[in-house]
Amino acid sequence: MEKKKMAFAGSWYPATDVECEAAIxxxxKEKQGxxxxxxxxxxxxxxxxxxxxxxxxRVIASLQSDEKVDTVFLFGAHMHKQSEPFILTHGAIETPFGQxxxxxELVDKICADIGISKRSAHKFPDDNTFELQYPFIKYFFPHAKIVVCGVAPSAFAPVIGSMAVEEAKDLSRTVRFIGSTDMTHYxxxxGFTSAGTGEKAVEWVKNQNDRHAIKAMIEMDASDIIAQGLENKNMCCSGAAAATAAACxxxxxxxxxxxxxxxxxDKSASKSxxxxxxxxxxLS
Structure with a gap:
């Protein structure tokens, strides 16, 4: 079986299952858990x-329930508005906890109905938006399969999210959806210093710029999510967030x-x- 190899293990996250489990x-135990x-x-x-x-x-752990989850959707990737969405077509993804x-079957169904670029494991990008979540997904959903999709910040993003649900339901899949995005890069x-530097800038990012994006995500407003990321630079992967909100x-x-x-x-005080x-x- 063709496998997507780990690229960030040992640097961005621990390399072994023992170390990953200890971190998890x-x-x-942190904050509210x-x-x-x-x-x-x-x-x-x-x-x-x-x-x-x-x-x-803690977000991914919160998606667990008593019901068996068949498949986890992961939306991510750093993309421009004009970028073509892409999907991992087959094979497996390596993690410290196993593949x-x-x-x-679900990917084939999605590709049959949506115009989306197909990528094999060997051609799938080494992308932190995806890989940083793989160990968490494997740990909390050890028997689930995965669908990994790169989504651009365009009007097509919520279409991808909605179609993913329809295709999953057609196959009677119980699924979960994860969107991977960081917020303001300041x-x-x-190259983004409109609010100056120091604590004043941090407060502006926390209490104003990122708040606008969080509000859009909480309201599940896919159009506003995309607009926030493009206009206010407060999400680096607003397409992924929009697809997830629309899917949910x-x-x-x-x-x-x-x-x-x-x-x-909070971890390392810096101008950037x-x-x-x-x-x-x-659901309720």
């Missing part, structure tokens, strides 16, 4: 685990919960920093 158990509820999807950050692993871990099999390293809404989600928010400045948000979508 530590994350689960995972949420209890009927959650069908969520938004996670994708920086190195040191910076944002705790939020991503995750691609849900080929500072001279990112189509699947029956009626409300959202903000699990946590943080910035890299990034925001991280964790959002959960619930």
């Amino acid at each position: 158990q530590g994350f689960l 995972p949420c209890n509820g009927r959650f069908v999807g969520g938004i996670v950050p994708h920086a190195g685990w040191y910076f944002s692993g705790s939020i991503a871990c 995750i099999e691609v849900d080929k 500072g001279p390293d990112f 809404k189509k699947y029956g989600a009626v409300k959202a919960v903000e699990l946590d928010y943080a910035t890299s400045f 920093f990034v925001g991280y948000s964790g959002i959960l979508y619930a």
